[in-house]
Amino acid sequence: MSPRLLQGNEACALGALAAGCRFFGGYPITPSTDIAEVMARELPKVGGTFIQMEDEIASIAAVLGASVGGVKAMTATSGPGFSLMQENIGYAAMAEIPCVIVNVQRAGPSTGLPTSPSQGDVMQARWGAHGDHPIIALSPSTVREAFDLAVCAFNFSEKYRTPVILLMDEVVGHMRERTELPPTEMIEVVDRVQPHVPPAWYFPYEETSADVPPFASFGEGYRFHITGLFHDRAGFPTERLDEIQPWLERVFNKITRHMDDIIRFQEEWVDDAATVVVAYGATARSAREAVKIARQGGRKVGLIKLFTLWPFPGELFRRLAHDGKRFVIAEMNLGQLSLELERVVGRARVRGVHRADGRLITPDEILQTIRRRSGRTES
Amino acid sequence: MTRETHEAYAYLRHDKRFPNMWCAGCGIGIVMGSLVRAVAHLELDKDQVAIISGIGCTGRMPVYLDFNTMHTTHGRALAFATGLKMARPGMTVIVVMGDGDALAIGGNHFIHAARRNIDLTAIIVNNSIYGMTGGQVSPTTPTGKLATTAPYGNVDQSFPIAELAKAAGASLVARSTVYHVAELDKLLVKAIQKKGFSVVEAVSYCHTSYGRLNRAGGPVDMMRALKENAVTVKASAKMSTEELTGKIVRGLLHEADLPEYTELYAQVIAQAQAQAEEGQT
Numbered sequence: 001m002s003p004r005l006l007q008g009n010e011a012c013a014l015g016a017l018a019a020g021c022r023f024f025g026g027y028p029i030t031p032s033t034d035i036a037e038v039m040a041r042e043l044p045k046v047g048g049t050f051i052q053m054e055d056e057i058a059s060i061a062a063v064l065g066a067s068v069g070g071v072k073a074m075t076a077t078s079g080p081g082f083s084l085m086q087e088n089i090g091y092a093a094m095a096e097i098p099c100v101i102v103n104v105q106r107a108g109p110s111t112g113l114p115t116s117p118s119q120g121d122v123m124q125a126r127w128g129a130h131g132d133h134p135i136i137a138l139s140p141s142t143v144r145e146a147f148d149l150a151v152c153a154f155n156f157s158e159k160y161r162t163p164v165i166l167l168m169d170e171v172v173g174h175m176r177e178r179t180e181l182p183p184t185e186m187i188e189v190v191d192r193v194q195p196h197v198p199p200a201w202y203f204p205y206e207e208t209s210a211d212v213p214p215f216a217s218f219g220e221g222y223r224f225h226i227t228g229l230f231h232d233r234a235g236f237p238t239e240r241l242d243e244i245q246p247w248l249e250r251v252f253n254k255i256t257r258h259m260d261d262i263i264r265f266q267e268e269w270v271d272d273a274a275t276v277v278v279a280y281g282a283t284a285r286s287a288r289e290a291v292k293i294a295r296q297g298g299r300k301v302g303l304i305k306l307f308t309l310w311p312f313p314g315e316l317f318r319r320l321a322h323d324g325k326r327f328v329i330a331e332m333n334l335g336q337l338s339l340e341l342e343r344v345v346g347r348a349r350v351r352g353v354h355r356a357d358g359r360l361i362t363p364d365e366i367l368q369t370i371r372r373r374s375g376r377t378e379s
Numbered sequence: 380m381t382r383e384t385h386e387a388y389a390y391l392r393h394d395k396r397f398p399n400m401w402c403a404g405c406g407i408g409i410v411m412g413s414l415v416r417a418v419a420h421l422e423l424d425k426d427q428v429a430i431i432s433g434i435g436c437t438g439r440m441p442v443y444l445d446f447n448t449m450h451t452t453h454g455r456a457l458a459f460a461t462g463l464k465m466a467r468p469g470m471t472v473i474v475v476m477g478d479g480d481a482l483a484i485g486g487n488h489f490i491h492a493a494r495r496n497i498d499l500t501a502i503i504v505n506n507s508i509y510g511m512t513g514g515q516v517s518p519t520t521p522t523g524k525l526a527t528t529a530p531y532g533n534v535d536q537s538f539p540i541a542e543l544a545k546a547a548g549a550s551l552v553a554r555s556t557v558y559h560v561a562e563l564d565k566l567l568v569k570a571i572q573k574k575g576f577s578v579v580e581a582v583s584y585c586h587t588s589y590g591r592l593n594r595a596g597g598p599v600d601m602m603r604a605l606k607e608n609a610v611t612v613k614a615s616a617k618m619s620t621e622e623l624t625g626k627i628v629r630g631l632l633h634e635a636d637l638p639e640y641t642e643l644y645a646q647v648i649a650q651a652q653a654q655a656e657e658g659q660t
Contacts (some may be wrong), residue, residue: 023462041651044650045655047652049648054458054488055487057458058455058461058487062458064459065431065449065459065461065464065465065466066462067462091452219429223445223446225449226448227449228451228452236394237442
C-alpha cells in the first residue's frame with residue numbers, strides 16, 4: 001500500500017479490522033473517540049457490527065458477549081472508562097474470553113487532563129482487575145506500530161484466550177505520520193482454536209498440552225457454561241482445591257510458557273552500551289532522539305523500546321544487568337514500569353525520568369539523566 | 380411419570396449440578412420450570428438458545444439448564460446479551476435477573492436495552508430483596524418494609540418495572556407470579572416469540588430473608604399472599620387506585636410492534652456496503 005498520512009487512532013482501528021475484528025462496543029471518551037468513529041464507519045462495510053453502549057461497563061460486557069458468539073471484538077477508551085471496565089476485564093481473564101481493550105492514556109487520576117498524554121495506567125493495566133490473573137499489555141510508539149500492535153493484540157488474545165490491553169497514549173493516538181501499511185497478504189492473522197471433538201467430549205477449560213483449550217462459540221452445538229466463579233474443566237462452579245489450583249497454574253502457564261512469543265521489543269546500540277535507556281509509547285520517540293544525540297557525543301548508550309509491557313520482560317533486563325549495564329527508564333508517570341525494572345535488575349543502577357503533568361518528556365530531559373549516568377558534569 | 384420422560388428432563392444438566400442451591404420453598408425454581416416449559420413448547424433448538432444471567436440467587440439459574448449458558452457479572456447480563464445477540468442475531472437470547480441485578484446495579488442497561496428494542500427476553504424474578512447477600516433492601520422493596528439495611532423501615536420508593544420498561548421502549552411487558560404458573564408459562568412463550576425487547580416480571584418471594592424480617596410467614600404463607608393479592612389485567616381495569624394499592628396486576632401489560640435493533644442494524648450493513656460499492660465504481 002502506498003504511504004499516506006494516518007493518525008494513530010485510525011491506524012489502530014485499521015489494524016483491528018485487518019486482524020479480523022468484527023464487533024466494536026464503545027463509549028465516547030477523549031482521546032480515544034476516533035477509534036470508535038472509524039469502526040462505526042468501517043465495520044458495517046465488512047459485515048461487522050458497531051454499537052455505542054450506554055457506558056464503558058456495558059461496552060466491555062457487549063464485547064465479551066460478542067466474543068462468546070465467535071466474533072473478534074474490541075473496545076477503546078481512556079483512563080476513566082478503563083477504570084470502569086476493570087471488573088469485566090477480570091471476568092474475561094477468569095472465563096478466558098478473547099478480547100482487545102484499547103486504552104489511549106490521558107493524564108489522571110480522575111478526569112485529569114483529557115487532551116494530554118500520560119503513561120499512568122501501566123500498573124492499572126496489570127492489576128486493575130481484582131484477584132490474581134494473567135494479562136497481556138502492548139504499547140506502540142508510532143502510527144505504524146499502532147496498526148501492527150492492534151493486529152498483534154488480536155492474535156495474542158485469540159491464541160491465548162485472554163484479554164489483551166493495547167496501551168496507547170494521547171500523543172500516539174492523535175499524532176499523524178506518513179505511514180505505509182503492510183499489504184493484506186503480509187499480515188499474519190490468528191484465529192482461536194475451535195474444538196473438533198463431539199460435544200459430549202468437549203471441555204472448555206481442560207488442561208491441554210498447549211495450555212490453551214479450544215474455545216467453542218455459542219450457537220455451534222457445544223452447549224457449555226461460562227461463569228466468573230472458579231470453575232472445573234467443564235465450566236461449572238467449583239470450590240474444590242484440586243480444581244482451583246490447576247486452573248490458576250494453567251492460566252498463568254499459558255503466558256509464562258510462551259514468553260518468547262509474547263515479549264516484543266526493539267533494541268538499538270545495546271551491545272556495547274554501558275547505559276541502556278528503556279522506554280515505550282510516545283516516550284520512546286524522545287528516548288531514541290536522546291540516545292542518538294548521546295551516541296553522537298561519543299557516549300556508549302543503547303535503547304530498548306518495549307512493545308510488550310505485560311508480562312514484563314524480566315529475563316531480558318536480568319541478562320543486561322548481568323552484563324554490567326546500567327539503566328535509564330523514561331515514562332510519563334511518577335514511576336510505574338520502573339518499579340518492575342528495579343525489581344528484576346537487582347543491584348544494577350536504575351535512574352528514572354518521570355513526569356505526570358501531561359507534558360511529553362523531551363529528549364533533553366532524558367539526555368540530562370544519561371549524562372548524569374555517565375558521571376560527567378555539564379559545563 | 381419417570382424422570383426421563385418428564386418434559387423438563389431434556390433441558391436440564393444432569394452432570395453433578397443438582398440438587399440446586401436455592402432455599403427449600405424458593406420461587407426461583409418455579410420460574411426455571413416455567414422457562415423450560417416455554418422453550419419446550421416452542422420446540423426451540425437447544426443449540427440456538429442462550430441463557431444469560433447476572434449475579435444473585437436468580438443468577439445461578441443458567442448453570443442447571445442445558446443451553447449455551449453464561450453467568451456474568453452483577454447487573455451486566457443485558458449488556459453481555461446485547462453483544463451476543465449482535466454477533467448471533469439468529470440465536471434466542473434469554474436473560475434472567477433478580478430485581479437488584481436488573482434494576483439497581485443493572486438499571487441503566489435495562490432501560491437502554493429497552494430503548495434499543497433489541498430482541499432479548501428479560502425475565503426478572505422479583506422477590507423484593509437481595510436474597511443471596513442476606514436480605515438487604517432492593518429497588519423493589521415496598522416502602523416501609525424491613526430489610527437488614529433498612530432496619531427502621533424502607534424509605535425508598537419501589538421501581539415500577541412494567542411502566543419503566545414500557546416508557547423506555549420495550550415491545551412487550553408482562554407480569555405474573557410464581558403461584559400463577561400456567562399463566563407464567565404462556566407469557567414466557569409470548570415474550571420469547573416476540574421480536575424486540577420483552578420483559579416478564581415473575582413476582583416471587585424470599586421467605587428466608589424478607590419473610591422472616593417482615594413476619595410474612597413461610598413459603599406457603601407467602602405463596603398464598605401472591606394468590607390473594609394478584610388481580611388480572613381485566614379485573615384491574617374496573618378497580619380504583621385505592622383498591623389497587625398493594626395488588627399485583629398480572630397478565631400481558633403492554634405489547635407494541637416496534638422496529639427491532641438487529642434488523643435495523645442489518646439495514647445499516649446493507650446501506651454501508653451499497654455505498655462502499657458505489658464509491659468503488
